[in-house]
Amino acid sequence: MDEITKKIMNGIDEYYQSSEKKFIPGVTRIQFGGSVFDAAEVKGVVASLLDGWLARGKLTDQFERGLAELVGSKETALVNSGSSALMLAWGALKSPKVPYHLKDGDEIITSALTHVATVNSILHNNLKPVLIDADWTYDINPDLIEGAITKKTRGILPMHFLGNPCKMDKIMDIAKKNNLFVVEDSCDAFPAKYDGKKVGTFGDMGSASFYVAHLLTLAEGGAVFYDNPLYGTLVKSLRDWGRSCPCTICKMHEDPTYKCPSRFENIGKGELENYDSRYMFTNVGYNLRTTEMQAAFGLEQLKKVPEFIKIRERNFNFYKKELEKSGFIKFPEVYKKAEPIWFAVPLTITESAPFKRKELVEFLESKRIETRPFFAGLITQQPAYKNVELKVHGDLPVTKYTKDNSFFLGCYQGITEEMASYVVDSFNEFFKKY
Numbered sequence: 001m002d003e004i005t006k007k008i009m010n011g012i013d014e015y016y017q018s019s020e021k022k023f024i025p026g027v028t029r030i031q032f033g034g035s036v037f038d039a040a041e042v043k044g045v046v047a048s049l050l051d052g053w054l055a056r057g058k059l060t061d062q063f064e065r066g067l068a069e070l071v072g073s074k075e076t077a078l079v080n081s082g083s084s085a086l087m088l089a090w091g092a093l094k095s096p097k098v099p100y101h102l103k104d105g106d107e108i109i110t111s112a113l114t115h116v117a118t119v120n121s122i123l124h125n126n127l128k129p130v131l132i133d134a135d136w137t138y139d140i141n142p143d144l145i146e147g148a149i150t151k152k153t154r155g156i157l158p159m160h161f162l163g164n165p166c167k168m169d170k171i172m173d174i175a176k177k178n179n180l181f182v183v184e185d186s187c188d189a190f191p192a193k194y195d196g197k198k199v200g201t202f203g204d205m206g207s208a209s210f211y212v213a214h215l216l217t218l219a220e221g222g223a224v225f226y227d228n229p230l231y232g233t234l235v236k237s238l239r240d241w242g243r244s245c246p247c248t249i250c251k252m253h254e255d256p257t258y259k260c261p262s263r264f265e266n267i268g269k270g271e272l273e274n275y276d277s278r279y280m281f282t283n284v285g286y287n288l289r290t291t292e293m294q295a296a297f298g299l300e301q302l303k304k305v306p307e308f309i310k311i312r313e314r315n316f317n318f319y320k321k322e323l324e325k326s327g328f329i330k331f332p333e334v335y336k337k338a339e340p341i342w343f344a345v346p347l348t349i350t351e352s353a354p355f356k357r358k359e360l361v362e363f364l365e366s367k368r369i370e371t372r373p374f375f376a377g378l379i380t381q382q383p384a385y386k387n388v389e390l391k392v393h394g395d396l397p398v399t400k401y402t403k404d405n406s407f408f409l410g411c412y413q414g415i416t417e418e419m420a421s422y423v424v425d426s427f428n429e430f431f432k433k434y
């Protein structure tokens with residue numbers, strides 16, 4: 001058996017050693033984001049499959065702990081997407097077990113410059129999004145938050161746009177002063193820092209997405225970051241159908257002979273006395289779990305995070321240095337205390353530029369350079385939200401301008417220096433016409 005396993009693993013090594021990808025300008029697609037992995041991840045997944053345990057298990061526990069270490073939260077809960085992470089975080093805050101918990105119709109202030117998943121996490125919990133404008137960091141404008149607070153306001157949802165940290169000291173001061181919950185959409189940004197502290201750890205809970213375009217990937221996946229163990233219990237319960245199991249990490253995963261004292265004894269008196277707590281439900285939950293194969297993949301990705309961050313930084317800085325010169329393109333502002341980790345490169349066409357975004361984007365796409373608009377643009381204009389009650393506070397000039405004049409470009413770890421030079425040359429070829 002060991003010999004066969006060795007052969008399989010050696011075969012995977014050989015495959016990756018012999019499969020070199022060559023960049024062909026104008027032919028190879030330069031993606032806005034993508035997965036970068038090699039034999040290590042594939043061997044990890046194969047080993048987990050051969051081990052025979054497919055559902056959440058010891059590798060998932062290990063990955064959750066590694067992630068907590070990376071982001072600096074006490075614990076994390078692995079879920080199947082960033083969207084689920086945000087939805088579960090607000091869901092947990094609606095539990096009567098949370099002091100001064102949220103109730104239907106409570107208002108949550110968030111940026112109008114947003115991803116649908118961010119706003120949906122509020123709506124799916126019967127809460128009410130209140131949209132205010134972003135500033136030129138493309139994050140929620142902290143100076144507008146207090147003006148949007150009403151008697152119904154109970155929370156703030158700052159989204160660290162494309163990896164650029166929000167002004168978290170000011171946001172947390174406002175939240176404390178007004179007794180507001182804070183859930184951070186750090187899906188694009190973890191483990192970027194603000195004032196030396198990792199984003200996703202300022203508020204009550206933070207979030208991660210592990211979709212392929214993100215810093216590290218599990219193909220699909222997400223996580224909730226938290227320090228308060230009550231949040232962990234609630235998020236995990238909601239994730240797991242609403243199960244009552246109280247432990248954050250199930251010891252039975254690590255030791256199948258372990259006899260759990262909470263399983264039959266701790267269930268209390270009443271109709272369910274002596275029932276198995278693994279099938280007792282204290283919340284109306286979902287199934288938003290991941291597989292052990294994803295954790296196996298993620299454990300190898302975690303080791304590569306420092307290298308991935310360096311490449312993103314190198315590409316972003318190169319683009320900034322080369323593209324800003326034209327005067328046609330504006331890069332995002334960054335708060336003094338912020339240390340971004342760029343998900344992608346947000347670009348805004350200046351008012352004086354003699355061309356429209358569509359012309360530039362079409363040119364870049366013809367060169368096989370992928371672009372994307374700023375997520376939802378102005379979400380109130382999206383067909384799905386025409387009949388949804390979204391409260392808008394103010395005129396939203398930044399969101400409106402970026403909706404028509406901004407886009408983003410890849411800087412992820414799959415973009416080599418050769419590719420980045422090709423991207424800059426392509427921009428210059430376009431600019432030459434003006």
Ligand SMILES: Cc1ncc(COP(=O)(O)O)c(C=O)c1O
Nearest residue numbers: 081082083115117187188209211
């Ligand atoms: C800012 C932001 N929030 C939430 C999400 C949702 O994450 P997922 O795709 O894992 O559901 C994304 C997706 O990329 C995102 O960019």
